Amino acid sequence: MCGRYAVAKESNELLTIFDVDRPGEDLPGPNFNIAPTTRVPVVIESADDDGTVATRLEGARWGLVPSWAKDPSMGARMFNARIESAAVRPAFRQSVRSRRALVPATGYYEWRTSAAGKQPYFIRPDDGALFSFAALYSWWRDPAAADDDPARWLLSTSIMTRASSGALSDIHDRMPVMLSDDVAETWIDPSTAGDASLLDRVLEASDSVVAGVAFHPVSKAVGNVANTGRELMDPVDPSDGQ
Secondary structure: OOOOEEEOOOHHHHHHHOOOOEEOOOOOOOEEEEOOOOEEEEEEEEEOOOOOEEEEEEEEEEOOOOOOOOOHHHHHHOOEEEOOOOOOOOOOHHHHHHOEEEEEEOEEEEEEEEOOEEEEEEEEEOOOOOEEEEEEEEEEEOOOOOOOOHHHEEEEEEEEEEEOOHHHHHOOOEEEOEOOHHHHHHHHOOOOOOOHHHHHHHHHHHHHHHOOEEEEEOOHHHHOOOOOOHHHHOOOOHHHOO
Protein backbone atom coordinates (compact mmCIF):
# COMPACT_ATOMS: atom_id res chain seq x y z
CA MET A 1 0.00 0.00 0.00
CA CYS A 2 0.98 3.66 -0.09
CA GLY A 3 -0.03 5.49 3.06
CA ARG A 4 2.69 8.08 3.43
CA TYR A 5 4.74 10.00 0.86
CA ALA A 6 6.67 13.21 0.24
CA VAL A 7 6.63 16.05 -2.27
CA ALA A 8 9.75 18.21 -1.99
CA LYS A 9 8.96 20.51 -4.93
CA GLU A 10 7.31 23.91 -4.81
CA SER A 11 4.12 24.26 -6.83
CA ASN A 12 5.83 26.53 -9.38
CA GLU A 13 8.37 23.78 -10.03
CA LEU A 14 5.57 21.25 -10.58
CA LEU A 15 3.95 23.62 -13.07
CA THR A 16 7.11 23.50 -15.19
CA ILE A 17 7.84 19.79 -14.78
CA PHE A 18 4.34 18.78 -15.88
CA ASP A 19 3.94 21.54 -18.50
CA VAL A 20 0.76 22.78 -16.83
CA ASP A 21 -1.59 25.04 -18.78
CA ARG A 22 -3.86 26.02 -15.90
CA PRO A 23 -2.68 26.18 -12.29
CA GLY A 24 -5.31 25.93 -9.59
CA GLU A 25 -5.68 28.32 -6.70
CA ASP A 26 -3.98 27.93 -3.31
CA LEU A 27 -1.83 24.99 -4.39
CA PRO A 28 -0.22 22.91 -1.62
CA GLY A 29 3.47 23.46 -0.93
CA PRO A 30 6.23 20.94 -0.15
CA ASN A 31 5.31 18.31 2.43
CA PHE A 32 7.70 15.61 3.63
CA ASN A 33 5.21 13.47 5.54
CA ILE A 34 1.93 13.38 3.65
CA ALA A 35 -0.81 11.29 5.25
CA PRO A 36 -4.35 10.47 4.04
CA THR A 37 -6.87 13.37 4.12
CA THR A 38 -4.02 15.86 3.49
CA ARG A 39 -4.46 18.24 0.56
CA VAL A 40 -2.02 17.24 -2.18
CA PRO A 41 -1.08 18.34 -5.72
CA VAL A 42 -2.58 16.36 -8.61
CA VAL A 43 -2.20 16.66 -12.37
CA ILE A 44 -5.33 16.19 -14.47
CA GLU A 45 -6.45 16.95 -18.01
CA SER A 46 -9.86 18.27 -18.97
CA ALA A 47 -11.52 19.28 -22.21
CA ASP A 48 -13.25 22.63 -22.76
CA ASP A 49 -16.57 22.92 -24.57
CA ASP A 50 -14.69 23.49 -27.83
CA GLY A 51 -12.67 20.29 -27.32
CA THR A 52 -9.43 21.98 -26.28
CA VAL A 53 -7.61 19.85 -23.71
CA ALA A 54 -5.73 21.61 -20.91
CA THR A 55 -3.31 20.18 -18.34
CA ARG A 56 -4.16 21.38 -14.84
CA LEU A 57 -2.41 21.29 -11.48
CA GLU A 58 -4.92 21.26 -8.64
CA GLY A 59 -5.02 20.69 -4.91
CA ALA A 60 -7.02 17.58 -3.93
CA ARG A 61 -7.85 15.83 -0.69
CA TRP A 62 -6.01 12.50 -0.49
CA GLY A 63 -8.79 9.95 -0.06
CA LEU A 64 -11.32 9.73 -2.88
CA VAL A 65 -14.86 10.82 -2.07
CA PRO A 66 -17.28 9.37 -4.67
CA SER A 67 -19.80 11.80 -6.12
CA TRP A 68 -22.62 9.80 -4.53
CA ALA A 69 -21.17 9.80 -0.98
CA LYS A 70 -23.34 11.36 1.73
CA ASP A 71 -20.37 13.19 3.26
CA PRO A 72 -16.57 13.41 2.80
CA SER A 73 -15.75 11.06 5.68
CA MET A 74 -15.90 8.07 3.31
CA GLY A 75 -12.71 9.29 1.64
CA ALA A 76 -10.59 8.66 4.74
CA ARG A 77 -10.35 4.97 3.82
CA MET A 78 -10.23 5.46 0.03
CA PHE A 79 -6.66 6.74 -0.27
CA ASN A 80 -5.53 3.70 -2.28
CA ALA A 81 -7.26 1.90 -5.16
CA ARG A 82 -6.10 -1.59 -6.14
CA ILE A 83 -5.49 -1.74 -9.88
CA GLU A 84 -6.76 -5.33 -9.91
CA SER A 85 -10.26 -4.34 -8.77
CA ALA A 86 -10.68 -0.55 -9.24
CA ALA A 87 -12.62 -0.92 -12.51
CA VAL A 88 -15.43 -2.83 -10.79
CA ARG A 89 -15.54 -1.23 -7.35
CA PRO A 90 -18.45 1.23 -7.05
CA ALA A 91 -16.25 3.88 -5.39
CA PHE A 92 -13.68 3.89 -8.21
CA ARG A 93 -15.15 2.54 -11.46
CA GLN A 94 -16.44 5.86 -12.81
CA SER A 95 -13.10 7.49 -12.09
CA VAL A 96 -11.28 4.66 -13.90
CA ARG A 97 -13.42 5.38 -16.95
CA SER A 98 -12.93 9.12 -17.18
CA ARG A 99 -11.31 10.77 -14.15
CA ARG A 100 -7.68 9.71 -14.04
CA ALA A 101 -4.85 11.76 -12.56
CA LEU A 102 -1.17 11.82 -11.70
CA VAL A 103 0.11 12.30 -8.18
CA PRO A 104 3.67 13.73 -8.18
CA ALA A 105 5.95 12.36 -5.46
CA THR A 106 9.59 12.81 -4.55
CA GLY A 107 9.29 9.39 -2.94
CA TYR A 108 7.16 7.36 -0.56
CA TYR A 109 7.58 5.65 2.78
CA GLU A 110 6.94 2.00 3.45
CA TRP A 111 7.46 -0.15 6.52
CA ARG A 112 9.32 -3.46 6.37
CA THR A 113 8.32 -5.94 9.06
CA SER A 114 10.93 -8.30 10.48
CA ALA A 115 11.72 -10.07 13.74
CA ALA A 116 13.35 -6.83 14.90
CA GLY A 117 10.12 -4.87 14.36
CA LYS A 118 9.00 -2.38 11.71
CA GLN A 119 11.59 -0.29 9.88
CA PRO A 120 10.48 2.56 7.58
CA TYR A 121 12.16 3.00 4.20
CA PHE A 122 12.11 5.90 1.77
CA ILE A 123 11.64 4.74 -1.82
CA ARG A 124 12.51 7.14 -4.65
CA PRO A 125 13.63 7.28 -8.30
CA ASP A 126 17.36 6.64 -8.39
CA ASP A 127 17.89 9.50 -10.87
CA GLY A 128 16.46 12.12 -8.52
CA ALA A 129 13.39 12.74 -10.69
CA LEU A 130 9.80 12.64 -9.50
CA PHE A 131 7.49 9.67 -9.41
CA SER A 132 4.22 10.05 -11.30
CA PHE A 133 1.80 7.79 -9.47
CA ALA A 134 -1.27 6.63 -11.38
CA ALA A 135 -4.26 8.07 -9.55
CA LEU A 136 -8.00 8.61 -9.77
CA TYR A 137 -10.00 11.69 -8.91
CA SER A 138 -13.57 12.67 -8.15
CA TRP A 139 -15.61 15.83 -7.58
CA TRP A 140 -18.03 15.79 -4.63
CA ARG A 141 -20.65 18.49 -4.18
CA ASP A 142 -21.61 19.50 -0.66
CA PRO A 143 -25.42 19.38 -0.67
CA ALA A 144 -25.57 21.80 2.27
CA ALA A 145 -23.57 24.50 0.49
CA ALA A 146 -25.13 27.36 -1.44
CA ASP A 147 -24.87 27.35 -5.23
CA ASP A 148 -22.69 30.46 -5.12
CA ASP A 149 -20.30 29.04 -2.52
CA PRO A 150 -16.94 28.33 -4.23
CA ALA A 151 -16.16 25.72 -1.56
CA ARG A 152 -19.19 23.60 -2.48
CA TRP A 153 -17.03 21.33 -4.65
CA LEU A 154 -14.41 19.01 -3.14
CA LEU A 155 -11.73 17.50 -5.38
CA SER A 156 -10.31 14.25 -4.01
CA THR A 157 -7.88 11.60 -5.21
CA SER A 158 -6.78 8.01 -4.66
CA ILE A 159 -3.39 6.50 -5.56
CA MET A 160 -3.46 3.25 -7.55
CA THR A 161 -1.53 0.31 -6.08
CA ARG A 162 -0.32 -3.04 -7.38
CA ALA A 163 1.53 -6.10 -6.16
CA SER A 164 5.18 -5.30 -5.49
CA SER A 165 7.90 -6.56 -7.78
CA GLY A 166 11.68 -6.73 -7.77
CA ALA A 167 13.58 -5.61 -4.71
CA LEU A 168 10.52 -3.75 -3.39
CA SER A 169 8.88 -7.11 -2.69
CA ASP A 170 11.25 -7.48 0.26
CA ILE A 171 9.85 -4.33 1.87
CA HIS A 172 6.09 -4.66 1.36
CA ASP A 173 3.70 -6.71 -0.76
CA ARG A 174 2.02 -3.62 -2.31
CA MET A 175 3.39 -0.50 -3.99
CA PRO A 176 2.08 2.51 -5.94
CA VAL A 177 1.60 2.19 -9.70
CA MET A 178 4.50 4.24 -11.10
CA LEU A 179 4.21 5.66 -14.60
CA SER A 180 6.81 6.57 -17.21
CA ASP A 181 6.28 9.89 -19.03
CA ASP A 182 4.75 8.39 -22.17
CA VAL A 183 2.30 6.18 -20.29
CA ALA A 184 1.46 9.04 -17.93
CA GLU A 185 0.30 11.14 -20.88
CA THR A 186 -1.98 8.34 -22.05
CA TRP A 187 -3.29 7.71 -18.54
CA ILE A 188 -4.60 11.25 -17.97
CA ASP A 189 -5.76 11.85 -21.56
CA PRO A 190 -9.56 12.26 -21.27
CA SER A 191 -10.00 10.70 -24.71
CA THR A 192 -8.37 7.45 -23.56
CA ALA A 193 -10.89 4.72 -22.80
CA GLY A 194 -10.62 3.74 -19.15
CA ASP A 195 -11.08 0.03 -19.54
CA ALA A 196 -9.37 -3.24 -18.63
CA SER A 197 -6.90 -2.97 -21.50
CA LEU A 198 -5.68 0.41 -20.23
CA LEU A 199 -5.16 -0.97 -16.73
CA ASP A 200 -3.27 -3.95 -18.16
CA ARG A 201 -1.04 -1.67 -20.20
CA VAL A 202 -0.32 0.60 -17.25
CA LEU A 203 0.46 -2.33 -15.00
CA GLU A 204 2.89 -3.87 -17.48
CA ALA A 205 4.59 -0.57 -18.26
CA SER A 206 5.12 0.27 -14.59
CA ASP A 207 7.71 -2.51 -14.29
CA SER A 208 10.20 -0.38 -16.22
CA VAL A 209 9.91 2.38 -13.61
CA VAL A 210 10.23 -0.05 -10.72
CA ALA A 211 13.57 -1.17 -12.15
CA GLY A 212 14.92 2.34 -11.58
CA VAL A 213 14.08 2.90 -7.92
CA ALA A 214 16.38 3.24 -4.93
CA PHE A 215 15.56 2.98 -1.25
CA HIS A 216 17.11 3.40 2.18
CA PRO A 217 16.04 3.13 5.83
CA VAL A 218 14.81 6.33 7.47
CA SER A 219 13.99 7.49 10.96
CA LYS A 220 11.00 5.97 12.73
CA ALA A 221 9.97 9.56 13.41
CA VAL A 222 8.13 9.45 10.09
CA GLY A 223 5.49 7.33 11.78
CA ASN A 224 4.22 10.42 13.59
CA VAL A 225 2.35 12.75 11.24
CA ALA A 226 3.28 15.67 13.49
CA ASN A 227 6.87 15.30 12.23
CA THR A 228 7.17 17.11 8.92
CA GLY A 229 10.83 18.03 8.37
CA ARG A 230 12.86 17.39 5.23
CA GLU A 231 15.22 15.23 7.31
CA LEU A 232 12.58 12.49 7.38
CA MET A 233 13.81 11.50 3.91
CA ASP A 234 17.44 11.18 5.03
CA PRO A 235 19.06 7.73 5.41
CA VAL A 236 19.74 6.39 8.90
CA ASP A 237 21.51 3.40 10.39
CA PRO A 238 18.75 1.15 11.81
CA SER A 239 21.18 -0.21 14.38
CA ASP A 240 21.10 3.22 16.04
CA GLY A 241 17.48 2.62 16.97
CA GLN A 242 16.22 5.75 15.23
